[in-house]
Amino acid sequence: MITTTDLATFLTRRRGRALHWTDIVAYLYLAIGLLVVVLPVVWMLASSFKSQRALVENDPRLLPWEQITVAGPEGRALSVFELARDDGSRLDVAFLAPRGRNALVVPVGEAGDASRAFEAPRDRLTRKETVAPQIGNYTKPLLGTGDTDRFPFLRFFWNSTFVTTMATLLTLLVNSMAAFALSKYRFRGRDAIVVIIVSTLLIPPTVILVPLFITVQGLGLFNKLWGVIIPAIASPTGVFLLRQYMLTIPDELIEAARMDAASEWKIYWRIILPLAAPALAVLAILSVIWRWNDFMWPLIVLTKSEVYTLQLGLSTFKGEIADNLDHLLAMTVLTLLPVTLVFVFLQKHITAGIANTGLK
Secondary structure, eight states, X not given: OXXXXXXXXXXXXXXXXXXXXXXXXXXXXXXXXXXXXXXXXXXXXXXXXXXXXXXXXXXXXXXXXEEXXXXXXXXXXXXXXXXXXTTSOEEEEEEEEEETTEEEEEEGGGTTOGGGOEEEEGGGEEEOEEEOOXXXXXXXXXXXOGGGTTOOHHXXXXXXXXXXXXXXXXXXXXXXXXXXXXXXXXXXXXXXXXXXHHHGGGSOGGGGHHHHHHHHHHTTOTTSTHXXXXXXXXXXXXXXXXXXXXXXXXXXXXXXXXXXXXXXXXHIIIIIHHHTHHHHHHHHHHHHHHHHHOOHHHHHHOOSGGGOOHHHHHGGGBOSSOBOHHHHHHHHHHHHHHHHHHXXXXXXXXXXXHHHTTOO
């Protein structure tokens, strides 16, 4: 894992003792790349604490500023403004209704008494705001209160976790077995099979959606989580990645194990898999990211809400007339956390596995 010292050394590294122009270009390039990657995440995180009103108004400020309100006649919430009067003083007023270029307002202290209302020029009114994080954006969907009872987060979270875990485990098993056979066994047509497997990467996924759906439906896996898991087990990327890594494992180890009467399964399980752990970790992380974020295939296979994954569940916040942007952004942040944590804690395996893959 990258430490703070390593990061500081990398960021302060330069050519020679004096600051060269190439250092400035490099720092500028890194700063632009950082902004491109980080800014959307920061905006999403900050916006997840804003109200629906602020999001609809496209408030560009990062902090969740909200207009102060008071209870008016019949308990109606009235927006508070600051009125600049002719004598230079300022008065807090509550907005009742528009009146052409003017506004019908009432002093905040008498907001419940509509008879105290008077007209004031709109150009003299300034909104009174305060920073008010909307924690309810998170708590309401999680607890199923209010209008979010149709978003059972824990059920969707369990479905996504089950799909991701089982698909990742089966992907590691199937792809590692195929890679073991294609890297350590010599038979006619082996290289042609590898070329065919890698060539499937050129086929767009949308081309095989219809035959894949017919197969899943024929197997009785429609509207079942296994219908999402099984088609994603075999991955040409995984087979190629693991095969290239297993080619670096000396054949002498396998021959020595065979001389000790070890079975092929024991060689695979006790020798190949432990030595291929870095590449397996890379494939596991990639599989977790792919399965957790998958939307298209679950959308086709799953139509019942009780088997929705988190990605499908988020789409329930989009209505025909209006979208619940506040809840959608909050749940999107929670959806990103598991994948982010997996990547942060296992990133060293990614660099180690990719760096060693294909070396011989």
